[in-house]
Amino acid sequence: MSIKTTSSICPFCGTGCGIGLRTENGQLVGVEPVSNHPVSKGRLCSKGWNSAYGVERQGRITTPLIKENGEFRKASWEEAVELIHEQFSYHIEEHGPLSVGAISCARATNEDNYAIQKFTRVVLQTNNIDHCARICHSPSVAGLARTLGSGAMTNSIGDIAKADVVVVFGCDPTESHCIIGSEIMHAKERGALLIVVDPRKTRLAHMADVHLQLKLGSNVALVNGLLNIIFSKGWENKAFLEEHCQYLDLLKTSIQDYPPEEVSKLTGVPVDQLIQAARIYSHARSAFLAYGMGVTQYVSGTNNVIAISNLVLSCGQIGRPGTGINPLRGQNNVQGACDMGALPGVYPGYQSTDDPVMQEKFSKAWGYPLPTRPGMTSLGMNEATLQGQFHAMMIFGEDPVVTDPDQNQVSKVLKKMDFLVVVEMSMTDTASFADVVLPASSFAEKDGTFANCERRVQRVRKAIEPIGESLPDWRIIGRLARRFGYSGFDWNCAEEVFDELSGLIPIYSGMSYPRLEQHGGLQWPCNNHAPDGTPILHRKGFPNGKARLIPLHHQSPAENPDAEYPYFLTTIRLHFHYGCGSMTRKSPILERETPSGLLFMNPQDAKNQGLFNNAPVGVRSRRGYIETRVVFSDQLPPGLVSMPYHFDDIPSNQLTNDAQDPVTRMPELKACAVRIEPLSPTARPRPIKELREQGECHAY
Numbered sequence: 001m002s003i004k005t006t007s008s009i010c011p012f013c014g015t016g017c018g019i020g021l022r023t024e025n026g027q028l029v030g031v032e033p034v035s036n037h038p039v040s041k042g043r044l045c046s047k048g049w050n051s052a053y054g055v056e057r058q059g060r061i062t063t064p065l066i067k068e069n070g071e072f073r074k075a076s077w078e079e080a081v082e083l084i085h086e087q088f089s090y091h092i093e094e095h096g097p098l099s100v101g102a103i104s105c106a107r108a109t110n111e112d113n114y115a116i117q118k119f120t121r122v123v124l125q126t127n128n129i130d131h132c133a134r135i136c137h138s139p140s141v142a143g144l145a146r147t148l149g150s151g152a153m154t155n156s157i158g159d160i161a162k163a164d165v166v167v168v169f170g171c172d173p174t175e176s177h178c179i180i181g182s183e184i185m186h187a188k189e190r191g192a193l194l195i196v197v198d199p200r201k202t203r204l205a206h207m208a209d210v211h212l213q214l215k216l217g218s219n220v221a222l223v224n225g226l227l228n229i230i231f232s233k234g235w236e237n238k239a240f241l242e243e244h245c246q247y248l249d250l251l252k253t254s255i256q257d258y259p260p261e262e263v264s265k266l267t268g269v270p271v272d273q274l275i276q277a278a279r280i281y282s283h284a285r286s287a288f289l290a291y292g293m294g295v296t297q298y299v300s301g302t303n304n305v306i307a308i309s310n311l312v313l314s315c316g317q318i319g320r321p322g323t324g325i326n327p328l329r330g331q332n333n334v335q336g337a338c339d340m341g342a343l344p345g346v347y348p349g350y351q352s353t354d355d356p357v358m359q360e361k362f363s364k365a366w367g368y369p370l371p372t373r374p375g376m377t378s379l380g381m382n383e384a385t386l387q388g389q390f391h392a393m394m395i396f397g398e399d400p401v402v403t404d405p406d407q408n409q410v411s412k413v414l415k416k417m418d419f420l421v422v423v424e425m426s427m428t429d430t431a432s433f434a435d436v437v438l439p440a441s442s443f444a445e446k447d448g449t450f451a452n453c454e455r456r457v458q459r460v461r462k463a464i465e466p467i468g469e470s471l472p473d474w475r476i477i478g479r480l481a482r483r484f485g486y487s488g489f490d491w492n493c494a495e496e497v498f499d500e501l502s503g504l505i506p507i508y509s510g511m512s513y514p515r516l517e518q519h520g521g522l523q524w525p526c527n528n529h530a531p532d533g534t535p536i537l538h539r540k541g542f543p544n545g546k547a548r549l550i551p552l553h554h555q556s557p558a559e560n561p562d563a564e565y566p567y568f569l570t571t572i573r574l575h576f577h578y579g580c581g582s583m584t585r586k587s588p589i590l591e592r593e594t595p596s597g598l599l600f601m602n603p604q605d606a607k608n609q610g611l612f613n614n615a616p617v618g619v620r621s622r623r624g625y626i627e628t629r630v631v632f633s634d635q636l637p638p639g640l641v642s643m644p645y646h647f648d649d650i651p652s653n654q655l656t657n658d659a660q661d662p663v664t665r666m667p668e669l670k671a672c673a674v675r676i677e678p679l680s681p682t683a684r685p686r687p688i689k690e691l692r693e694q695g696e697c698h699a700y
């Protein structure tokens with residue numbers, strides 16, 4: 001039989017590259033790039049090329065599993081659904097609907113996320129629904145909603161090619177959004193100027209015209225310093241400020257506290273570099289600013305986003321081709337999971353759950369009364385569990401034991417949870433805590449849509465039959481809702497789900513599967529006013545009339561190095577692995593490139609501690625301990641070490657701090673204090689399991 005190719009979208013990052021799934025005799029045999037795809041144009045990064053490994057049968061959960069006496073046994077769907085119904089009904093009856101909730105999945109489709117949040121609100125009668133955007137771009141959603149009125153990328157990936165200045169602020173696109181990273185390299189080659197703001201000397205920082213190598217957690221001070229220079233030299237965009245912004249006076253007053261010399265002390269960036277960057281950005285014809293986790297994953301996350309927005313607005317670098325403030329959304333469908341309302345405070349389409357008009361709209365559409373009490377965030381549900389107020393949870397495709405801050409705390413929560421359901425493709429650390437595990441189908445086994453970081457909703461297409469007895473998440477929801485006795489979840493196909501959701505989401509109202517097909521994806525808002533979608537937001541102004549400038553002040557990270565824990569640790573991503581590693585670690589090719597957890601360290605720091613390259617070390621914070629190997633790296637300045645978070649055997653989230661941004665409850669994943677403890681040169685770093693067994697680390 002010949003090879004068939006099904007056009008779909010890469011299941012990893014938010015770039016949203018086009019991928020062709022190659023099948024032979026009903027088996028997935030490989031992938032290929034899509035030559036005419038609007039974003040990737042025939043390219044894929046190594047993760048995209050290796051995505052077939054991530055979904056293959058080996059290592060997949062193929063039937064429902066029920067835990068009995070600490071061991072999982074295979075179960076039928078009927079049995080598993082029965083147990084879930086019994087347990088959730090019991091806890092809702094006994095402790096009220098606020099004691100249960102769900103975590104949705106930014107890796108799954110819009111259709112899946114829509115179904116999951118609808119089930120949570122209609123059937124479980126609670127707004128306790130959240131997902132990984134909480135610990136990713138929730139400060140972007142909150143910050144940009146306050147300043148601009150909308151929390152997504154304002155421009156498109158294609159705008160990089162139109163910019164004469166590109167600013168890469170606290171993100172590392174050659175590792176994390178590789179095809180966007182290569183667009184930035186092309187821009188640089190064609191003559192655009194490149195400014196990188198990062199404490200590490202990343203690959204793009206090596207190429208940059210100006211690299212502002214600021215101290216960890218000093219973003220607000222740095223931006224206020226740039227604004228101080230811009231306003232004192234008269235480089236601001238006066239016409240734009242006059243026409244489109246409010247509260248300029250407040251901003252101007254606040255930045256007087258940030259003269260360049262003072263900012264240089266706070267950030268460690270020389271004054272002349274601050275002036276250079278301020279000049280280049282403010283004088284650009286069009287400057288494209290991209291930012292990421294180095295901005296959001298701080299206790300000051302929302303303020304960091306607002307500060308950057310102040311800078312962009314003051315220079316009028318928005319609303320035109322080649323400009324914008326562009327949060328590079330991380331997961332393949334995190335933009336979509338937010339659009340679908342998998343968040344406690346909003347229904348699909350960012351329509352507030354506090355607004356009685358919206359409550360009525362959705363209650364009418366779904367045919368049931370809806371909960372009006374505010375829902376909890378994911379970390380809020382964790383805290384409530386420890387306080388004995390939260391009892392049962394369903395987690396769809398997330399691995400918080402590996403990816404949430406402070407692993408020992410997370411494990412404690414999951415252990416205390418009375419009833420946990422995990423819907424997964426493979427047996428992750430989190431799934432091992434579950435009472436019931438349900439088998440989820442992968443992206444290759446289902447139809448649906450993903451929304452990439454530039455708000456482009458694209459079709460995902462089924463190439464193979466679901467592995468084993470697995471089902472797409474929306475079908476799992478359908479089975480559960482039926483057992484709970486609710487109607488409105490019995491869709492026959494993904495397209496029916498999409499037609500329902502696009503009817504309720506004004507920014508999706510002009511979309512349908514045939515239209516998505518015809519246009520190669522559509523960027524929201526897509527409606528009567530913009531039938532072919534909106535590549536650039538705010539061309540004519542802002543949803544609230546004028547954009548808001550908001551004065552802010554510098555705030556240090558919650559935990560800083562001291563005599564006991566002398567290094568700052570920042571956690572990062574590596575090109576070859578993704579998230580908790582449950583999919584990329586199945587590829588021998590990716591595994592060959594970065595086989596395990598590593599600690600990157602400035603060579604001089606390492607030598608001062610008597611360490612050689614590849615030496616075994618222990619890394620300890622106030623919360624935990626792990627062992628790994630040192631890699632000398634000139635990316636790190638003295639005093640700063642970094643670790644990836646992709647490895648369940650060497651989990652850097654043993655060490656991280658869950659101190660939180662007061663606005664969004666984003667934990668401070670980018671900064672904590674650690675101590676490096678050299679091990680005997682011949683020692684083998686022990687994986688976490690061994691450390692636990694040997695009592696050198698908290699046991700579960």
Ligand SMILES: Nc1nc2c(c(=O)[nH]1)N[C@H]1C(S)=C(S)[C@@H](COP(=O)(O)OP(=O)(O)OC[C@H]3O[C@@H](n4cnc5c(=O)[nH]c(N)nc54)[C@H](O)[C@@H]3O)O[C@H]1N2
Binds near residue numbers: 136175177292329576
């Ligand atoms: N290969 C790969 N790609 C991925 C992922 C993956 O797991 N693997 N995950 C996806 C997801 S979910 C996301 S959210 C994105 C994230 O993509 P990025 O935002 O690129 O993610 P990070 O590597 O966490 O790093 C951000 C950068 O912030 C810098 N930084 C740390 N502190 C500060 C600071 O105080 N100020 C500034 N200006 N910078 C700072 C770090 O040095 C680092 O270079 O990647 C997506 N793409």
Ligand SMILES: Nc1nc2c(c(=O)[nH]1)N[C@H]1C(S)=C(S)[C@@H](COP(=O)(O)OP(=O)(O)OC[C@H]3O[C@@H](n4cnc5c(=O)[nH]c(N)nc54)[C@H](O)[C@@H]3O)O[C@H]1N2
Binds near residue numbers: 645
């Ligand atoms: N220290 C540190 N920790 C971090 C970060 C950091 O920078 N530093 N970054 C944070 C960020 S930005 C993020 S977004 C999180 C990500 O954290 P997670 O969301 O926990 O990470 P993923 O690896 O994406 O896990 C997703 C799981 O979903 C499953 N899955 C994939 N597709 C589907 C599907 O269609 N249905 C279902 N049911 N399951 C599916 C996969 O098997 C995988 O196990 O990590 C956070 N953790």
Ligand code: SF4
Binds near residue numbers: 016177
């Ligand atoms: S850049 Fe992102 S979407 Fe594109 S192939 Fe790589 S992982 Fe997939």
Ligand SMILES: [Mo]
Binds near residue numbers: 132136137
């Ligand atoms: Mo993310």
